[in-house]
Amino acid sequence: MEKPVFPMRINKYIAYKRYATRRGADALIEQKKVTINGKLAKLGDQVTENDIVIVKGVQRKASFLYFAYNKPKPEKKSDNNDEDDKKSRPRFPSDVFPLITLGRNDHGLEIYTNDGRITEAATNPKTSPEKEYVVETYGKIRDSFQANMEKGLDIDGYKTEKCRVKVVGDTTFVIALREGKKHQVRRMCEALHNDVADILRTRIANIAIAQLNPGSYRPIKDEELDEFLKVIGF
16 A cells, blocks of 8 residues: 555545545544544644544444455346346345446446445546446447547437547447446447447456456455555545
8 A cells, every 4th residue: 555645634544544535534523523632633634643543433344345246147138127136146244235336237347345435435426446348239330439439428418528449349349437327338339329239347447357257256455455445545
């Protein structure tokens, strides 16, 4: 993990210690749950290495759990609710919940955790991590497809942010983007008159699907975890 630089704003310090996000830290300060050397902290306070910071009413677990899961490709497309998705997930510890998941008809990398502190940072459009997908279309990809996708498209009155696209076959391309609106990749393709046959997510920030077999999961820890938390600003 990157070495901290002092003096440091109190909300950044609390986030660095993994008690809460910076916004969550501000809320704790406003709720008078944070003290610096025995005195109530104020928004904007600076702390040094020698200051004693106490966060009241927040239990920091010694070891949070983080998992990368390779969601299998669905046997058939479904318009039903997410019950089939939930049934197919592995039996994580009871307090683990889905952090970054996929649409019911897509497959590939998902992230699960019991660390509720990072939910906002991982899903907020301003801090959400980049995600990479391999997409197959039914029809041949046009020459203008890549440029149009990368500069942003209008989908139902919303202009998508710029992204990175690489066409790797007549009907296959790789896209990397930070946004995660519902069915966004499919809707972007439809805006260019290409129907999607398959979507596989291969990466979330620095976490890659690599050799993780469909239906399997592995822990995210050590340097890989530190880098992921850094990416989302936590």
